[in-house]
Amino acid sequence: DAGITQSPRHKVTETGTPVTLRCHQTENHRYMYWYRQDPGHGLRLIHYSYGVKDTDKGEVSDGxxxxxxxxxxxxxxxxxxxxxxxxxxxxxxxxxxxxxxxFFGEGSRLTVL
Amino acid sequence: AQSVTQLDSQVPVFEEAPVELRCNYSSSVSVYLFWYVQYPNQGLQLLLKYLSGSTLVESINGFEAEFNKSQTSFHLRKPSVHISDTAEYFCAVSDRRPSGSARQLTFGSGTQLTVLP
Incomplete structure (x- = not known):
């Protein structure tokens, strides 16, 4: 398995609160991506990075x-x-x-109430 | 911008039967094409990819896909499926662009393949 760890794996929070998800890799790969997966939409790219301090927006970056x-x-x-x-x-x-x-992590399930 | 259409959201098939999962894409430029597989409660794994060369690409577990430029398709096939092939399959496309920058990978909405005993 690729060395990717996502945390937290599960989180329930309330509307209006800040949330930070962490992705940690031990592979020294240059490129890193955040996707969200929703039924009927597949995976949609939120943001990606092509190096330290180098990031760019994906198709669903608002918010x-x-x-x-x-x-x-x-x-x-x-x-x-x-x-x-x-x-x-x-x-x-x-x-x-x-x-x-x-190489994908195992996912972080976020519920916003 | 490119887009991907997976025509079937659910495909049930009996064990040892053949299967085809359909994928069509739209793009104004040449593309790279991929199939990823997702087993329950896991992240996605690359199944196979087409970058250039032979239009027929194969995976190590018996799946194959053929790039058809005229029909803008990249259908996934397997001649005989196993129970363990039950998973969700995602087609993905990226425009060809000059190297040096990360490109966006656009995924289809997925096809749930269920292999029945």
């Missing part, structure tokens, strides 16, 4: 921010959680970008 201060950690922050952000969040890493293999 989310990210930070990558070191190679191994990629943080996803919901500044003020809403019920529409209830989802399963997956982190993925890749050595050579999407033309190579993306």
């Amino acid at each position: 989310y921010s990210v930070s990558r201060s070191k190679t191994e950690d990629f943080l996803l922050t919901l500044e003020s959680a809403t019920s529409s952000q209830t989802s399963v969040y997956f982190c993925a890493i890749s050595w050579e970008g999407i033309t190579g293999e993306l």
Whole structure:
């Protein structure tokens, strides 16, 4: 298994509270991604990173921010959680970008009440 | 922008029968194509990919997919399925662009393959 750890794995929070999800890798891969998975939508890219402090937006970035201060950690922050952000969040890493293999974490299930 | 359509959300099939999971994409430029598989309560795993060269690509567990440019399709097939193939399968596409930047990978909505005994 690729060395990817997501935390927390499960979280229940209330609308309006801040939430941070962490993705930690031990593989020294350059590229890191945050996706959300919702029924009927597959996976949609939120943000991605192509190096330390280098990040860019995906197709569903509104309401989310990210930070990558070191190679191994990629943080996803919901500044003020809403019920529409209830989802399963997956982190993925890749050595050579999407033309190579993306290795996924086991997911973080977030419920916003 | 590219998009991916997986025509069947659920595909039930009996063990040892053949199966085809359909995937069509739209893009204004050349593409890279992928199939990923997700087993229950796990993240996705790469099954196979088409980047260039032969339009028929195979995985180590008997799946194959063929890139058909004229029909903009990348259907996944297996001649004889096993119970252990039960999972959700996602088709994904990315536009070809000059190297040096991370490209976005667009996923389809998924097809749940259920293999029945």
